[in-house]
Amino acid sequence: MLLKKYTLILCLFFILFNCKEELTITFIETKITTSNNNLVEVTIPKAIENSIISSEINTEVSNLVIAALQVGDTDTKTSKSIEESINAFNNEYNAFNTEFPNISQPWEAQIDGEILFQSHEVISISITSYVNTGGAHGSTHISFLNFNAATGKRIKNNDLIKNKAAFETVAKTYFNTAIEDEDDLFEPNEFKLPENIGFTENSIILLYNQYEIAPYSTGIIDFTIPIEKVSAYLSFNSSN
Template structure:
């Protein structure tokens, strides 16, 4: 299978674990993330060539704690939202969402057997960074449900390890306006946009020609990742736009410790 994800390929192994440890007060607590695999051949009652191609590789915490369960529920919900095409769906089971996605495909194949190419839904995930306060998780998705091309999306999710809750950008950053102004200077420098000209003067498509932060901000060990998906500020042909900033340089803008 051709790898369609921008950051990392699918692994051959079906299970692998990432073990992180952090200090909490005077004791050490161990958090174990394991990648769980949901795929067509295992969860759907049909020959793979007759079904949609579905591979969900989702990191999950093995810890049966309030924090662990909260994080797992959020990750599972994101996977279900990716698989679910129907509006206003409340599906929270990945297996149920897979069955629904496949039924949509088989129903269309039955109606138009000669005109329907195989549908695909691929998701891979990785814990990019974790310290005592937060965990930053990357989700890469690719879907194809007909049309000229598939759709690739990156999600960067930051979890508060004291509660398990997803951290919004407004709660992640101390002063969103100040941080946005700082990032805009970095953005202009990286993409050679003169300060006296509009942010869209070189071909970007920010709303109202005003700079804005992306929907997804995450972290690696050394960098802050600001990821604009297709259509946020660029066309599909131009691809996603990614800005990377040294963490040590910008750590003071955040309400959480983003360093090791």
């Protein structure tokens, strides 16, 4: 009798442990600013659990925001936090405005993030940044970040897809439908997957930023594929 009771307790422990392991990461919308900020708006999702998974995800998102606010040499990251980047952006503008006081157009930066998709296997986050440092027009850039939900590590595009050739065949069909004029493309006869691949509950999103495959005037090119059309070629179960 005692052995049966012990076995039952042990089984319940493993059930509770497994349920805990399957809990999804919780995100909250976070607005970040500083006391001296007049130019930058940052609203991004933040994983709130005190865990390595949350830390990995939050670090990747923060690094992307820091890079988006970098003025000058984008390969040299000088800020260690989003707050430092916000202050640096404002300081750069103030220095520019002091040197060129007759140029009245203010700088601005707006960065917004959202959770596109979340399962027990993958978390897909979209970060949209608009930055204008006084030019004729600002620059909009969208980034999709995909994470392993069990580790928080970022997943590279090649690791999202297990059968690239088959995936590209399907993607090219939807790409051709989305393109209004092939003459707008830099290389109209060559198809390549975009740098940004994201997920929603029912579809996969492929997105080309400005200048990636076409001139600025063409804008951002994106299209979606129903998830059931490519689920067999993905490295994770998109229905979980």
